[in-house]
Amino acid sequence: MKAFLILWFALTLLAQAGAPPFVLAQWSAEKGEWNQAISHYSSALEYEGPSASVYYNLGYCQQQVGDVGRAVLAYERCLALSPRAADARNNLTKLREETSLPTTRTLANGSPMFSAWLSRGEWCVVFFVASALLISSFWWAWFASRRHVRILLFAASVVGCALMALAAWIIGERQCEDRLAVVLAADQSLQLSPFPTSEKLTSCPPGSVVSIAREHADYVFAELTPGNTRGWLRKDSVEKMVSP
Numbered sequence: 351m352k353a354f355l356i357l358w359f360a361l362t363l364l365a366q367a368g369a370p371p372f373v374l375a376q377w378s379a380e381k382g383e384w385n386q387a388i389s390h391y392s393s394a395l396e397y398e399g400p401s402a403s404v405y406y407n408l409g410y411c412q413q414q415v416g417d418v419g420r421a422v423l424a425y426e427r428c429l430a431l432s433p434r435a436a437d438a439r440n441n442l443t444k445l446r447e448e449t450s451l452p453t454t455r456t457l458a459n460g461s462p463m464f465s466a467w468l469s470r471g472e473w474c475v476v477f478f479v480a481s482a483l484l485i486s487s488f489w490w491a492w493f494a495s496r497r498h499v500r501i502l503l504f505a506a507s508v509v510g511c512a513l514m515a516l517a518a519w520i521i522g523e524r525q526c527e528d529r530l531a532v533v534l535a536a537d538q539s540l541q542l543s544p545f546p547t548s549e550k551l552t553s554c555p556p557g558s559v560v561s562i563a564r565e566h567a568d569y570v571f572a573e574l575t576p577g578n579t580r581g582w583l584r585k586d587s588v589e590k591m592v593s594p
Contacts, residue, residue: 400593402432419534419556477517484510531588540581544569
């Protein structure tokens with residue numbers, strides 16, 4: 351019996367050693383070992399690249415250990431890759447309500463809400479598909495002999511042109527997302543100037559979203575969203591929302 355237990359334990363260790371980080375993270379999360387799960391999910395992102403499912407699970411684990419700033423960041427990155435991830439959106443909304451963080455609109459002012467139905471990568475796909483539709487429809491319409499076929503193909507080319515223009519405009523509008531960042535460190539405040547002894551303007555609790563305008567030494571000049579309060583924050587206290 352003892353030999354069997356030793357063999358079983360050894361095989362378990364070998365299986366875990368050869369398992370991918372995402373699987374190890376799931377095992378750890380199922381046992382409630384949140385910090386270990388966070389470490390494995392972070393490794394999965396490092397080796398496998400950005401993933402909506404990994405960011406969602408990472409945010410959930412960070413939420414369990416009370417790391418509000420990093421949980422918000424992970425959920426926001428999940429939604430940037432998969433805007434229709436209802437679980438991530440619900441968890442993020444609940445987390446903000448529990449910590450009294452304001453609801454944040456990540457779209458540029460004036461951008462229609464439907465532009466958030468797709469990720470920026472998906473809008474790029476729409477642009478290229480619309481471009482192909484425009485070119486192919488116009489090409490075949492030029493050589494089509496029947497009048498009604500030419501009319502349909504020209505109509506398709508017009509639709510392709512409109513979709514291409516819409517996708518290009520939305521992609522351009524959403525470039526502002528590259529400036530968004532989440533406050534991770536506690537006891538942070540917007541300051542009047544980029545110096546340690548500067549006057550504090552307003553507090554920025556972990557999970558707050560800011561829009562970075564420029565950098566100076568160890569500080570960034572940012573605008574707290576929502577609202578228009580601007581000031582300086584330590585660069586090491588924030589991390590950009592766009593996944594690296």
